Amino acid sequence: MLDSIKKMFSGEDDVPVNTTGKPDISREKSAELYAKAKTFFPGGVNSPVRAFKSVYGTPLFIKKGDGSHIWDADDNEFIDFCCSWGPLILGHNHPKVKEKVIEVMQHGMSFGAPTALENELAELILKNNKFIQKLRFVSSGTEAVMSAIRLARGYTKRDKILKFEGCYHGHSDSLLVKAGSGLVTFGETSSAGVPKSFADETIVVSLNDTEALQKAFAEFKDQIAAVIIEPIPANNGLLLQTKEYLQALREICTANGTLLIFDEVISGFRVGFEGAAGYYDIKPDIITYGKIIGGGLPVGMYGASAEIMGHISPDGGVYQAGTLSGNPVAMAAGIAQLTELLRMGFYKDLHKKTEEFTEAIQRFATARNYKFKVFSIGSIFWFAFTGKETISTAEEIDPASMEKFKVLHRELINRGIYLGPSGYEVGFISSAHTKIDLEKAKRAIFDSLDLVFKK
Numbered sequence: 001m002l003d004s005i006k007k008m009f010s011g012e013d014d015v016p017v018n019t020t021g022k023p024d025i026s027r028e029k030s031a032e033l034y035a036k037a038k039t040f041f042p043g044g045v046n047s048p049v050r051a052f053k054s055v056y057g058t059p060l061f062i063k064k065g066d067g068s069h070i071w072d073a074d075d076n077e078f079i080d081f082c083c084s085w086g087p088l089i090l091g092h093n094h095p096k097v098k099e100k101v102i103e104v105m106q107h108g109m110s111f112g113a114p115t116a117l118e119n120e121l122a123e124l125i126l127k128n129n130k131f132i133q134k135l136r137f138v139s140s141g142t143e144a145v146m147s148a149i150r151l152a153r154g155y156t157k158r159d160k161i162l163k164f165e166g167c168y169h170g171h172s173d174s175l176l177v178k179a180g181s182g183l184v185t186f187g188e189t190s191s192a193g194v195p196k197s198f199a200d201e202t203i204v205v206s207l208n209d210t211e212a213l214q215k216a217f218a219e220f221k222d223q224i225a226a227v228i229i230e231p232i233p234a235n236n237g238l239l240l241q242t243k244e245y246l247q248a249l250r251e252i253c254t255a256n257g258t259l260l261i262f263d264e265v266i267s268g269f270r271v272g273f274e275g276a277a278g279y280y281d282i283k284p285d286i287i288t289y290g291k292i293i294g295g296g297l298p299v300g301m302y303g304a305s306a307e308i309m310g311h312i313s314p315d316g317g318v319y320q321a322g323t324l325s326g327n328p329v330a331m332a333a334g335i336a337q338l339t340e341l342l343r344m345g346f347y348k349d350l351h352k353k354t355e356e357f358t359e360a361i362q363r364f365a366t367a368r369n370y371k372f373k374v375f376s377i378g379s380i381f382w383f384a385f386t387g388k389e390t391i392s393t394a395e396e397i398d399p400a401s402m403e404k405f406k407v408l409h410r411e412l413i414n415r416g417i418y419l420g421p422s423g424y425e426v427g428f429i430s431s432a433h434t435k436i437d438l439e440k441a442k443r444a445i446f447d448s449l450d451l452v453f454k455k
């Protein structure tokens, strides 16, 4: 028995025998592809979390997606709550997005010259967003954030930036920095290969702590170019902040001539068309978008007032460029997707559906006295194995609770439910998730939670 299960998970030695719940689904084809991928890519993947290091078994190789469902190489079918980590707010292979992409592709895929499609997507965004006046398209969230930081430094002629423990902003050097010990710290690099001198320009403080912020601004008076925050931190659990805290942050930045950057790569177009800025009605100085904006193709964007954006080349002295920036096929997908989001009632329906789903799961867990909480906002949710009523800082997450998530993840995979392969990641509901999908998912989650808490 042990050997056959080990074989299913291929080469993973730490997979315990499945003594509970459903038998493990076959991952034979995925395992073959993974073995081959390991000869091509470090860890067999092109982005680390995909390697399933925090959950059981071989990563599933996906061959098809349609609506809310995906199919892996072994023809297992799943209801997908990862949604490509957020971009697919309309689900997989949405007909309107597909049609527009195919139409545009007929005329060539890249020119390195301006196209009308860039105007079209920009107009769609700017007409419906009161927080920014001009924007620049790039090709990823990382690139958007990296450029926004450079813009803030160029604009303020200051070097330091301040970020928060528990927020992720992509993998550019200045932001691969984590807190040291102490209330206000110079960052320590969180990746090999980041020069210490870069990390020295990044100050890291805890979320939801106004006192730490004030201390940082006192200590580094007139040196902080920008504060960058995920206004809805969703990359290390879902660490919801209060409006009062975000408002205080806005005021401290204004008082110190520091630019406030909202990194809305996840929250943008997710909690509403105007993202978290609109949700909380707080105006940041620069906003970054990614994920949803590209309809599943690689697009990122940063935007600000016309005055701030005037500092970007060729108008200003802050250099930023991209061979494939504003790529017509990617613009087409973005145009088609954002057009759907602007339909009346789109967000209301999506949020209501999510609320029903998350509340039902919470009711179930509470009724059984499970130390389990579903945190959620808009169509984002996070399953936390905790007895706490709220979690608003990274420090409040108990790393030991991730062992429970591992079991949950495996049980859900075996029941045809796909969550991102880490307990620190949030889940997403798309407009393609049907009532039947959510009913099925709920039942699978109930059964799996019973198993997780059985011991």
Ligand SMILES: *Cc1c(COP(=O)(O)O)cnc(C)c1O
Pocket (backbone or CB within 6 Å): 140, 141, 142, 143, 145, 168, 169, 170, 171, 230, 235, 263, 264, 265, 266, 290, 291
């Ligand atoms: C995903 C993400 C990024 C990085 O975007 P990539 O497209 O993966 O480079 C940056 N910031 C936030 C808030 C994100 O969620």
